[in-house]
Amino acid sequence: MKDLKHLIYFESLLEDAHNELVRQAIDSGGLALGYTCYHMPEVLLNVDRCFSLRLRAPRTGSMDIATYYMSNYTCEFCRALLERAIEGGYNFLSALMAVDACAEMNRCAENIEVQKLVPNEKFFVTHIDIPYKVTDYTIRHYTTQVRVHVLDRLKEVYGVDVSDEALRKAVEEHNEVCRILTEIGQLRKADNPVITGYEYHILNLVSYCCPKALILPKLRETLEELRTREPDEKPRFRARVILVGSEVDDPDFTQLIEEAGALIVADRHCFGSFPGRQEILLNDEEDVLTQICRDYLVTSQCPRYMSQEKIDGRRQFAAQLAKEYKADGVIYEQIKFCDYWGFERPIASQIMHTEFGYPVLSVDRPYMSRSSGQLRTRMQAFVESLEIKKIQREREAEKA
Numbered sequence: 275m276k277d278l279k280h281l282i283y284f285e286s287l288l289e290d291a292h293n294e295l296v297r298q299a300i301d302s303g304g305l306a307l308g309y310t311c312y313h314m315p316e317v318l319l320n321v322d323r324c325f326s327l328r329l330r331a332p333r334t335g336s337m338d339i340a341t342y343y344m345s346n347y348t349c350e351f352c353r354a355l356l357e358r359a360i361e362g363g364y365n366f367l368s369a370l371m372a373v374d375a376c377a378e379m380n381r382c383a384e385n386i387e388v389q390k391l392v393p394n395e396k397f398f399v400t401h402i403d404i405p406y407k408v409t410d411y412t413i414r415h416y417t418t419q420v421r422v423h424v425l426d427r428l429k430e431v432y433g434v435d436v437s438d439e440a441l442r443k444a445v446e447e448h449n450e451v452c453r454i455l456t457e458i459g460q461l462r463k464a465d466n467p468v469i470t471g472y473e474y475h476i477l478n479l480v481s482y483c484c485p486k487a488l489i490l491p492k493l494r495e496t497l498e499e500l501r502t503r504e505p506d507e508k509p510r511f512r513a514r515v516i517l518v519g520s521e522v523d524d525p526d527f528t529q530l531i532e533e534a535g536a537l538i539v540a541d542r543h544c545f546g547s548f549p550g551r552q553e554i555l556l557n558d559e560e561d562v563l564t565q566i567c568r569d570y571l572v573t574s575q576c577p578r579y580m581s582q583e584k585i586d587g588r589r590q591f592a593a594q595l596a597k598e599y600k601a602d603g604v605i606y607e608q609i610k611f612c613d614y615w616g617f618e619r620p621i622a623s624q625i626m627h628t629e630f631g632y633p634v635l636s637v638d639r640p641y642m643s644r645s646s647g648q649l650r651t652r653m654q655a656f657v658e659s660l661e662i663k664k665i666q667r668e669r670e671a672e673k674a
Contacts, residue, residue, distance in 0.1 A: 275506050278473060279499055280492045284480045288525065289332055291358070291483070292366050299325050299485040305368040305432055310355065310382075312550060313373045313404045315570050317448040318424060318563075320486055322435040327367070328482040328545070330523045331358040334642050343385050344378070349611045350641035351521050352382040359391045367392050368432065371424060375404040375578055378613060400427050407581050408571045417567040425563070438562045445566065447486050449553040454493045455481060458500055459547055462539040463599055468503040471517075471538025475528045478547050511537035513660040516595050518542045518622075519607035520615040526644035531605065534653035536660070539599040542575060542592055543607070549573040577618035589622055593630040602660045603633040610638050633660055 287293040300306060307319040308329045319326035331354035340357035358364065370392075372383035380401070386392065387399035402419040405412035428434040455478060461469050477496060480489055512535040521544040522528065531538060542548040554569045556562060575588050596604055606623040608615035616638075623636035635656040643649055 275468065275503060278496060278503075280496055281473060281476060283492070284476050285525070287480050287484055288330075288476065291327065291330055291332070291363060293484065295484040295488045296327065296366065299488060300366060304485060305428075305434070306366055307369050307371055307428075308364060308367045309371040309373075310379055311373045311375055312544065312574055312576065313375045313570065314371045314402065314424075315420060315566055316482075316550075317444050317554060317566060318420065318441070319371060320447060321425075321428070321440050321444045324368075324428065324432075324434055325485040325487075326482075327484075328523075329355055329364070330479075330483060331355050331363070331641075332524075334358070340382075344381055347611055348381070349376075349378045349609055349613070351523075351609050351612075352376075352378045354641050356382045356385050359386045360389075362391075365392055365394070367397060368394065369397060369428070370399045372399055372401045373404050374401050375576070376613065378611075396431055398427065398431060400424060404578070405571070406579060408579075408584075413564065413568050413571060416571055417561075417564050420567055421563060441562045441566065442556065445554050445556060445562075447490075450490065451481050451486055451493065452551045452553045454490075454497050455547055455551040456553075458497055459540075459551070461500060462537075464505070465600075466505045466509045467537070467539070468500055468505045470532060471541070472525060472528045472532050474547075475522075475525050475538070475541065478541070478551065479523060479525065479545065481551070482545065509537075511535055513537070513602045513657050513664070514539050514600055515603050515605050515660075516540040516542060516592065516599060516601045517546070517605050517607065518592050519605075519619060520544050520609050520612045522546070522607065524642055524644070526642070527607075527639070530643060530646075530650055531653055534650065535657040536603075536605075536653065539601055540595040542595055544576075548591075548595060549575055577614040588618070589625055589630070592622070592626060593632070596630075596632055601632070602664060603635065603656065605656070606634060606636045608638050609641055612638075633663060 303323055305324045306327050307324050308327050310329050316326050334354040337353045337357045339360050340353040344353055383399055400423045402423045405416055425436040429436050461467055515536045515538055517538050523545045556565050604626050606619045608619045619636055623634040626632050627634045
């Protein structure tokens with residue numbers, strides 16, 4: 275296929291958290307608000323002159339200093355972020371919007387705050403408490419937490435407009451990003467898609483890691499380009515998979531999977547589009563903030579929710595994606611020492627196979643996975659097994 279016009283530019287934006295568009299937004303008076311979790315409503319961090327920045331630590335090397343503060347038995351994603359903060363990689367932030375959802379990420383945020391790692395006199399770290407269930411009273415609690423610890427703090431410290439009108443404007447911009455990425459993502463349903471999983475991962479990541487207003491024009495162009503893009507005459511991939519699990523903000527991991535011959539057709543992970551890139555539909559009768567907070571709680575697929583309906587819902591959601599996107603198999607992944615996915619992955623991967631009938635590869639991985647020969651070998655073996663199963667199904671169909 276012909277290369278996407280802006281792909282190299284998008285890749286360059288992902289090489290540094292303080293990328294060209296972030297610098298441009300800050301120079302224009304924007305406030306960079308770092309966050310790490312779906313439970314911190316992204317759309318609210320794009321109100322008025324604020325812009326959201328989902329934190330990453332690209333090109334991570336040694337994490338020795340962060341390990342000293344957090345131990346080597348904590349999630350590598352959390353340690354990588356702390357290491358980058360100690361290096362001064364987030365000195366441009368105006369605030370860090372944290373959530374009391376994952377204890378390990380809590381320690382990372384607290385270290386950034388206590389050690390005063392961002393030399394900005396107005397910089398602050400705020401935390402919101404996240405409920406474990408979705409009920410009327412937990413939605414009210416969550417909404418109050420967001421209002422007090424996020425919107426009120428932004429108004430108090432930086433004079434940000436947090437009115438209903440400003441919130442609705444932020445939702446409109448968020449929804450346009452979602453419409454574009456949803457339409458692009460739908461293209462992966464084709465038997466011979468005009469976009470690879472790697473390319474889609476890049477597009478999705480820049481939408482999380484760049485100011486929305488500045489990245490939107492190029493996303494619009496890319497959508498128009500894909501509408502007329504011609505696929506390869508013969509598909510390059512030997513199997514179709516969905517990717518489910520914890521943070522995948524490393525495009526090299528996606529590339530590793532696809533180099534093994536598996537096209538990633540749906541991304542249900544913490545940096546993916548399911549959930550995260552679906553529109554937020556507002557009505558005119560109810561409080562705007564309540565509607566936004568309810569949407570995030572209801573749509574979350576995080577394994578921290580232990581009510582039975584949420585547990586069953588996560589498995590059914592993954593199976594639904596696999597069916598809708600015609601996947602041959604499912605890859606469940608987690609970053610090493612991730613608490614929540616550590617118990618979700620082994621159970622869900624077994625059930626996905628026994629109850630839903632999908633072949634599953636279950637892996638834990640380092641934060642940066644590109645150089646892992648073991649992972650590459652396992653991916654190749656999984657693709658070969660999917661090919662064999664496909665051949666067997668075709669022969670059985672012929673006999674019937």
